[in-house]
Amino acid sequence: MGDYLSQFLRLFESYDVLGAFWVNIQLTFWAAILALVIGTVLALMRISPIPSLQWAGATYVTLFRNTPLTIIMVFLTLGVWGQLKIQLADDFPSNFFRFAVLGLAVYHAAFVCEAIRSGVNTVPLGQAEAARAIGLSFLPAARIVILPQAFRGSVAPLGNVLIALIKNSTVAAAAGVATETSSLMKTMIEFDSDVIIAIFLTFAIGYVILVIPVGLATTTLSRRLAVKR
Amino acid sequence: MRTRTRTGGLVALAATAALALSACGGDDSSGGSTEGGGTASGGGEKITIGIKFDQPGLGFKEGDTYTGFDTDVARYVAEKLGYSEDQIEWTEAPSAQRETLLSTDQVDMIFATYSITDKRKETVAFAGPYFVAGQDLLVAEDNTDIQGPEDLEGKNLCSVTGSTSAQRIKDEYAAGVQLLEQPGYAECVTALLSGQVDAVTTDDIILAGLAAQPANKGKVKVVGAPFSTERYGVGISQSSDKCEDINTAITEMIEDGSWEEAITANTEGTGYTPNSSENPPTPDACA
Numbered sequence: 001m002g003d004y005l006s007q008f009l010r011l012f013e014s015y016d017v018l019g020a021f022w023v024n025i026q027l028t029f030w031a032a033i034l035a036l037v038i039g040t041v042l043a044l045m046r047i048s049p050i051p052s053l054q055w056a057g058a059t060y061v062t063l064f065r066n067t068p069l070t071i072i073m074v075f076l077t078l079g080v081w082g083q084l085k086i087q088l089a090d091d092f093p094s095n096f097f098r099f100a101v102l103g104l105a106v107y108h109a110a111f112v113c114e115a116i117r118s119g120v121n122t123v124p125l126g127q128a129e130a131a132r133a134i135g136l137s138f139l140p141a142a143r144i145v146i147l148p149q150a151f152r153g154s155v156a157p158l159g160n161v162l163i164a165l166i167k168n169s170t171v172a173a174a175a176g177v178a179t180e181t182s183s184l185m186k187t188m189i190e191f192d193s194d195v196i197i198a199i200f201l202t203f204a205i206g207y208v209i210l211v212i213p214v215g216l217a218t219t220t221l222s223r224r225l226a227v228k229r
Numbered sequence: 230m231r232t233r234t235r236t237g238g239l240v241a242l243a244a245t246a247a248l249a250l251s252a253c254g255g256d257d258s259s260g261g262s263t264e265g266g267g268t269a270s271g272g273g274e275k276i277t278i279g280i281k282f283d284q285p286g287l288g289f290k291e292g293d294t295y296t297g298f299d300t301d302v303a304r305y306v307a308e309k310l311g312y313s314e315d316q317i318e319w320t321e322a323p324s325a326q327r328e329t330l331l332s333t334d335q336v337d338m339i340f341a342t343y344s345i346t347d348k349r350k351e352t353v354a355f356a357g358p359y360f361v362a363g364q365d366l367l368v369a370e371d372n373t374d375i376q377g378p379e380d381l382e383g384k385n386l387c388s389v390t391g392s393t394s395a396q397r398i399k400d401e402y403a404a405g406v407q408l409l410e411q412p413g414y415a416e417c418v419t420a421l422l423s424g425q426v427d428a429v430t431t432d433d434i435i436l437a438g439l440a441a442q443p444a445n446k447g448k449v450k451v452v453g454a455p456f457s458t459e460r461y462g463v464g465i466s467q468s469s470d471k472c473e474d475i476n477t478a479i480t481e482m483i484e485d486g487s488w489e490e491a492i493t494a495n496t497e498g499t500g501y502t503p504n505s506s507e508n509p510p511t512p513d514a515c516a
Contacts, residue, residue, distance in 0.1 A: 074416070077411070077416075077420075078416060078419050078420065078423075081425065082419060082420050082423045082425050083423050085423075085425065091407065092385070092407040092408060092409055096409070173390050173410075173412060174411075174412050176409050176410055176411060178390055178408070178410035182390075183390045183391065183410065186324075186325055186390050186391025187390075187391045187392070187393065189324070189325045189328075189391070190324060190325070190391050190392060190393075191346075191348065191393070192348055193327075193328040193348060193349055193352060194328075194348050194349070194351035194352050196328060196329065196352075
């Protein structure tokens with residue numbers, strides 16, 4: 001036991017483990033906000049009465065939900081940055097961080113959209129009919145009546161998307177973000193292969209610590225926020 | 230009505246099961262006969278060798294053939310240990326899995342650009358070295374202003390995740406270099422060819438292997454000023470008794486000229502020559 005403790009100590013002394021987790025938290029934070037915005041717009045498109053918007057929303061979801069995240073990331077770095085030479089920032093670290101956030105966001109927006117749509121399904125049809133009956137058109141009806149109830153009903157699925165996003169943030173390594181956890185783990189295995197179990201446990205426990213509170217919080221929130229009918 | 234549906238379902242299920250079973254039977258018999266034939270012609274046990282599958286010029290899988298300098302040395306050593314080519318079972322040994330593959334006896338030897346380090350010696354053992362590589366730079370063919378790591382000030386440099394070669398340049402040679410880390414060397418070369426990075430850095434022989442690929446030939450070149458030493462060894466488990474025999478085989482390979490031949494063949498057309506002050510190496514004494 002003391003042996004393991006000294007191995008962990010050695011890893012934490014020679015590498016910035018907390019800094020690496022902090023990068024993943026930042027990636028998750030910005031990508032979650034962006035994905036929520038895109039996903040809400042997509043959900044609105046899919047429940048809207050305009051067929052072309054429904055089609056566009058459904059196409060986006062089908063396309064991005066079925067594309068592996070790594071491919072999106074590699075496309076962004078080698079395609080958009082490498083070939084099209086589009087830059088999101090002048091210095092490399094922020095440039096690739098932004099590309100990684102973008103890649104994570106457009107991918108998870110598809111799942112956010114479907115989570116919100118499942119929330120919309122918890123709102124009885126009568127609510128929409130009542131909203132139209134008092135003269136609200138589609139957007140005000142969605143904003144004032146449907147979406148507030150839908151969000152309360154989609155807390156649990158949104159929590160699942162957030163948990164997946166936390167873990168998927170390690171794919172940012174494919175987009176050139178080299179300070180995050182999976183890259184650090186690779187470096188550790190390369191140079192400290194003698195303590196491989198301690199390395200594994202460091203990251204396994206780290207992600208458990210990150211993910212479990214999110215799971216507990218969304219379960220509690222979904223119970224408290226659900227509209228009692 | 231209800232019973233009839235259920236009976237129908239059962240009949241369908243039975244039919245499917247019968248089909249599946251007969252299909253399995255067919256597979257089994259044909260698989261068995263092929264395997265039997267293989268063993269008869271091979272004769273004797275197999276040796277499992279871990280190599281890279283994705284490093285052209287060193288360990289590269291093309292269809293079901295394996296090419297590269299690492300595989301050539303592995304074949305030579307295996308032959309000296311008494312295993313013919315068809316008794317070799319190639320396994321992929323990605324960098325992060327090499328120690329685990331050896332300590333759990335999933336492979337017998339590893340030839341996968343495996344540098345000998347003291348930390349690794351705590352969990353695995355090494356025979357060799359069979360090659361001494363050095364960190365170098367890969368640049369575009371028409372590039373003349375990058376002659377060494379000092380010239381990278383203000384330039385963009387690519388390397389792979391999980392190595393410190395790029396960070397070493399930033400720390401020791403050019404503080405103003407911008408680093409891009411990618412999952413593999415192929416991605417780095419793509420970025421180099423598109424002009425978004427000015428150089429790719431890692432061990433010189435890996436770079437030479439990339440430069441020798443048909444798609445990159447004539448477009449990139451190795452600078453040829455190595456500034457570190459990486460001693461590639463043969464990874465074996467600590468309980469292995471093969472170390473002495475492997476070292477003898479490596480020495481023989483260097484003496485009879487096949488070592489030189491393998492290097493030339495795998496870096497053909499790039500003008501690459503290994504660092505002559507370190508190569509060919511003399512294997513270390515076995516622990």
